[in-house]
Amino acid sequence: MKNYEKKQNWKGSALLAPVPPTLITCQHEEKKNIFTVAWTGIVCTRPAMTYISVRPERYSYDIIKNSESFVINLATTELVRAVDFCGVRSGKDVDKFEKFGLTTSPAKSVDAQTLDQSPINIECKVTQIIPLGTHDMFIAQIVSVDVAEEILDKNGRLALEKANLLAYSHGQYFSIGKQLGSFGFSVKKKTKKNNNKKRNRK
Amino acid sequence: MKNYEKKQNWKGSALLAPVPPTLITCQHEEKKNIFTVAWTGIVCTRPAMTYISVRPERYSYDIIKNSESFVINLATTELVRAVDFCGVRSGKDVDKFEKFGLTTSPAKSVDAQTLDQSPINIECKVTQIIPLGTHDMFIAQIVSVDVAEEILDKNGRLALEKANLLAYSHGQYFSIGKQLGSFGFSVKKKTKKNNNKKRNRK
Numbered sequence: 001m002k003n004y005e006k007k008q009n010w011k012g013s014a015l016l017a018p019v020p021p022t023l024i025t026c027q028h029e030e031k032k033n034i035f036t037v038a039w040t041g042i043v044c045t046r047p048a049m050t051y052i053s054v055r056p057e058r059y060s061y062d063i064i065k066n067s068e069s070f071v072i073n074l075a076t077t078e079l080v081r082a083v084d085f086c087g088v089r090s091g092k093d094v095d096k097f098e099k100f101g102l103t104t105s106p107a108k109s110v111d112a113q114t115l116d117q118s119p120i121n122i123e124c125k126v127t128q129i130i131p132l133g134t135h136d137m138f139i140a141q142i143v144s145v146d147v148a149e150e151i152l153d154k155n156g157r158l159a160l161e162k163a164n165l166l167a168y169s170h171g172q173y174f175s176i177g178k179q180l181g182s183f184g185f186s187v188k189k190k191t192k193k194n195n196n197k198k199r200n201r202k
Numbered sequence: 203m204k205n206y207e208k209k210q211n212w213k214g215s216a217l218l219a220p221v222p223p224t225l226i227t228c229q230h231e232e233k234k235n236i237f238t239v240a241w242t243g244i245v246c247t248r249p250a251m252t253y254i255s256v257r258p259e260r261y262s263y264d265i266i267k268n269s270e271s272f273v274i275n276l277a278t279t280e281l282v283r284a285v286d287f288c289g290v291r292s293g294k295d296v297d298k299f300e301k302f303g304l305t306t307s308p309a310k311s312v313d314a315q316t317l318d319q320s321p322i323n324i325e326c327k328v329t330q331i332i333p334l335g336t337h338d339m340f341i342a343q344i345v346s347v348d349v350a351e352e353i354l355d356k357n358g359r360l361a362l363e364k365a366n367l368l369a370y371s372h373g374q375y376f377s378i379g380k381q382l383g384s385f386g387f388s389v390k391k392k393t394k395k396n397n398n399k400k401r402n403r404k
Contacts, residue, residue, distance in 0.1 A: 001303060002280060003318045004350035009310045012250040012344035015324065017276065017362060018220050018369045018378055019243060041221060041243030043255045044334035048214040053245045074219065077382060078204060084388035101203060108211045116205045122217065130330075130341075132246035139332075142214035148206035160219060160372040167220045167369055167378060170362040175379035176220060176369060180279060183373045186286035 014039075017169035021083050023075055024052060025104060025113050026060050028067040032113065033060045034096050036087030038168045039135065040072060048142040050124060053135035059091040064138060068126040069110035073118035075166040077175045082117075083166060084173065109143040119148040119163045216241075219371035223285050225277055226254060227306060227315050228262050230269040234315065235262045236298050238289030240370045241337065242274060250344040252326060255337035261293040266340060270328040271312035275320035277368040279377045284319075285368060286375065311345040321350040321365045 021038045039053035050072065054061050064070050075083045082100040089096065096102070104113035107123045114121035124140035151162040167174045223240045241255035252274065256263050266272050277285045284302040291298065298304070306315035309325045316323035326342035353364040369376045 001319050002278075003305070004321050004352060005318070006351040007316075007323070007348040008351060008354075010347045010349055012325075012346050014244045014247045014250045014252075014344070015322065015347055015360075016222060016224075016242065016244050016252060016274065017367055018222055020218060020220055022218075039244045039247075040218065041253070042216045042218050042241045043253065043339045044337040045216045045241075046336045047334075048216045049334055050216075050218060051243070051245065072218065076204075080382045081388045084383060084385065088386055088389050103205070114209075116207070117203050119206050120217065121209070123214075128332075130332075132249075132251055132341075134248045135246040137245045139334075142216070144214050145212045145217055146209040147212055149208040149210060150206060152210075158217075158372060161374065165219055165371065166382070169367065169378060170360060171385045172363065173382045173384075175382060176371065177377035177379035180282045180368070180375045180377060181286060182375075183286065184290055186283045187290050 015170065018167040018174065019169075021075055021087070021166055021168035021173065023073040023079065023083060023086060023115055023118060024060065024070050025073060025115055026063045026067060026070040027112055028063045031063050033063060033091035034086055034102065034115070035060050035091065036083050037072075043139060049127070049139065050122065050142055051137050051139045053132070053137045055135055061136070064126065065129065067111050069107075069112045070124050070126070070138070070140070071107055071110070071112045071114050072122040072124060073115035074120040074122070074163065075118065077164045077166050079117060080166055080173050108146065114146055119151050121146040217372065220369040220376065221371075223277055223289070223368055223370035223375065225275040225281065225285060225288060225317055225320060226262065226272050227275060227317055228265045228269060228272040229314055230265045233265050235265060235293035236288055236304065236317070237262050237293065238285050245341060251329070251341065252324065252344055253339050253341045255334070255339045257337055263338070266328065267331065269313050271309075271314045272326050272328070272340070272342070273309055273312070273314045273316050274324040274326060275317035276322040276324070276365065278321065279366045279368050281319060282368055282375050310348065316348055321353050323348040
């Protein structure tokens with residue numbers, strides 16, 4: 001296995017990859033917005049919990065603080081231009097829904113909208129806000145998830161590889177590449193079925 | 203743009219992708235371990251802060267709680283089998299370093315070791331522990347980052363695409379695919395240089 005022998009020690013920076021560049025939708029009273037967040041992740045499996053880190057000066061900050069709700073919409077490669085634009089331009093200045101022909105539907109479990117152009121909408125209820133510096137972290141419970149039928153397999157199970165999700169790595173957007181293994185593959189024993197197959201191979 | 207019209211509303215689950223399947227190294231007194239964490243992300247840009255969510259019953263939990271330090275080692279596609287194994291098997295039962303020939307070097311800024319087979323080591327100092335359910339979240343400052351010279355470009359800047367990082371999406375490991383754009387590309391004006399190029403093209 002490759003050893004990286006020569007390394008430089010740099011000062012700390014927000015370097016972690018790949019991360020999901022997601023589109024967040026939120027609304028409160030007459031205000032409604034969509035914006036890009038890559039500072040997100042899962043923080044707990046049960047209860048299912050996530051977070052988004054948001055700068056207090058962003059237009060959506062007060063919307064989410066007041067509604068205590070938001071939706072994480074997973075982004076596809078088809079959405080890459082909208083994802084980039086929604087991370088650069090503010091909802092104060094431009095209607096980002098209109099610009100890209102983005103449409104929404106009412107969320108099922110929280111006071112927000114889900115993005116119709118995203119195959120997975122993660123409906124979140126804020127439980128805690130932690131100020132950290134440039135960003136405040138909104139910790140939230142994942143109350144429900146909306147899954148497009150087009151990315152289910154014939155048994156009704158989620159086949160997320162059909163979604164063509166977008167990845168973000170150090171200032172660049174990428175598609176997802178080749179499948180290299182499934183969770184647990186390194187300890188999987190050969191099953192009898194596999195052994196039989198092998199034996200029957202001439 | 204594609205609309206996903208038919209959706210099913212599922213109960214909340216830890217569904218977010220792609221996320222980075224990282225190898226965490228930690229040590230305290232005579233104990234030393236390496237284990238896999240995909241529940242990680244950036245939580246603040248300045249100061250640079252991250253988190254890892256860890257089950258209290260994991261062997262590394264007390265090590266990190268006591269040393270207040272850990273290193274996030276970004277995983278390459280070459281490490282996929284080690285990543286999977288280190289997420290499934292406990293350091294209580296097996297020396298995972300030995301099994302995969304993994305070696306470490308002392309971290310520069312925290313009381314931990316960095317993985318030699320990873321091109322990026324993120325050295326972290328714990329600032330806060332938040333219990334959430336199955337997992338506790340360790341929030342941490344990124345004190346420094348070790349970057350392999352092999353993934354720098356000729357100007358000494360980080361060219362992370364050279365690292366062949368691994369991605370994790372709903373139980374499967376993937377390579378990173380095609381580059382689709384750089385941050386800000388959706389609002390970039392054509393430069394004079396580009397215009398000239400265009401004009402000169404016959």
